[in-house]
Amino acid sequence: MSINHGANLYDLSSKYGFSKEELMDFSSNINPFGTSKLAKEYIINNIDIVSMYPDPSYIDLKKSISNYCKCSYENIVLGSGATELISSFIKTLNPKNALLLSPAYSEYESELSKINCTITKYFSKAEDDFKISIKDLAENISKNNYDLIIICNPNNPTGFTFSSKEIEEILKSTSSFIMIDETYVEFTDTDIYSCTSLVDKYKNIFVIRGTSKFFSTPGLRLGYGLIGDNNLKAKINSHLDLWNINIIASTMGEIMFNDKDFIDHSTDVILKERDYLTNELNKFNDLHVYESKGNFILCKIKSKTMTASILRKKLISKKIIIRDCFSFDGLDEYFFRVCILKPEENRILVKSLNEIFS
Structure with a gap:
């Protein structure tokens, strides 16, 4: 790394x-406990699946994600890790100006810079213990015509987290697209903080997750995004390679998401x-x-x-x-x-x- x-x-x-x-x-x-034993044991006992092509539609994998995230099956896109989806989404949306909540993961700014996007940074402050007022943020957004707002939730590295109700307040008040990176949300109370269910209700939100952190599988390169905008979803999928998820990642994903x-x-x-x-x-x-x-x-x-x-x-x-x-x-x-x-x-x-x- x-x-x-x-x-x-x-x-x-x-x-x-x-x-x-x-x-x-x-x-x-x-996750220090490694990955799902059920998923590992299945792969060990069925290693010959490497001689098969994955299902190009990834139906079973998407069903597992749908049940896990409590969102519609149709609103799922798959990527080779969350990083591929961050890159693909930003390239597809092609925002001219974006608001980036900072400090943050460097990959967001890197991808925005590649398309010459104007970046405005909204810094959380140490003197406020890095907590952000949803009212102040919403006012900033309403005063500016951003094409994209990027929020890592929980934020890396500060650990501050908006509730899904707070994110919904912003969604109600803006037409700007909001990208929520939920890489770490599974380590907390998802019923309070996860925005996956909002994807079926609002068209201007894209939620990204991966399996590297919570499921301890950075070597698998399995990520997924949730989006309700059918036009944008189709464009993202058109930029992704056929069989971009290998069969081991796909099969392990199906099992991991159901390993309660x-x-x-x-x-x-x-x-x-x-x-x-x-x-x-x-x-x-x-x-x-x-x-x-x-x-x-x-x-x-x-x-x-x-x-x-x-x-x-x-x-x-x-x-x-x-x-x-x-x-x-x-x-x-x-x-x-x-x-x-x-x-x-x-x-x-x-x-x-x-x-x-x-």
């Missing part, structure tokens, strides 16, 4: 002499561990900890004697990797982010931070 996608475990293991398996990666925001035990266990444990880690980090006088609804927590080092980069290097010697957030627009060298790992790893992180800050 590049600097904008977490740590490169291959480089770090070579540089520091650790095996990749020894490193505790708190930088990449991936895996989904419930992951959500329950990660939410409990997020509370634990938030409470423990808040005990450090040297840290300011920001409330998060994602599976990660943003922190700022109060003391000017240590930067996030220095802290990161100190932790690497303990086989722990955190994310230095200086590459995020609007954040300085004192911000870092940690994701939620397994209980025993989270406790090692707290112990190691105690050793460093004491």
Whole structure:
């Protein structure tokens, strides 16, 4: 992975002499429990499906997604990871001006820049704990004629999250297209925060999800988008390759989205561990900890004697990797982010931070 996608475990293991398996990666925001055992076991026992072409219509996969997201089957588009859908949607919509809620994942700005789109950034502020007033945002949108508004929900890296009711307030008041990236929404209460059901009601919303983070399958490259605008949906599909989802990704997806035990266990444990880690980090006088609804927590080092980069290097010697957030627009060298790992790893992180800050 590049600097904008977490740590490169291959480089770090070579540089520091650790095996990749020894490193505790708190930088990449991936479900620490791995993927669905049901899905893995099916592939192991049916590996000969690699000799078959996937269903070009992906009917069973779309049915699984439809049930999982509580949205219409007809409103689903598939991509080779969420990144392909971000790129394809922006190219297809071809906005002349866009509002980007920041700080944010760098890929949004990169894709907008490729089409020479004028970008306006709406920054959440550290002094407001990165919380955004829906009233202020709606007023900004109503005063400007944006073609596209991009919202990562929960936001990476701040963890702030709009409820679906708040997003609906914006949808009611604007004709601008809103792209909601829900990469991390499954790590929180989807009934409150997910916007998937709004796609069947409003034509100016595109919701993007992937399986890399929650289902721990970045190697599969399986993403999906939800959109009710039939014309735009047809154009997006026309830009995608035939069989752009391989048969292993398609089959695993069908099973993962229906694996309730895996989904419930992951959500329950990660939410409990997020509370634990938030409470423990808040005990450090040297840290300011920001409330998060994602599976990660943003922190700022109060003391000017240590930067996030220095802290990161100190932790690497303990086989722990955190994310230095200086590459995020609007954040300085004192911000870092940690994701939620397994209980025993989270406790090692707290112990190691105690050793460093004491």
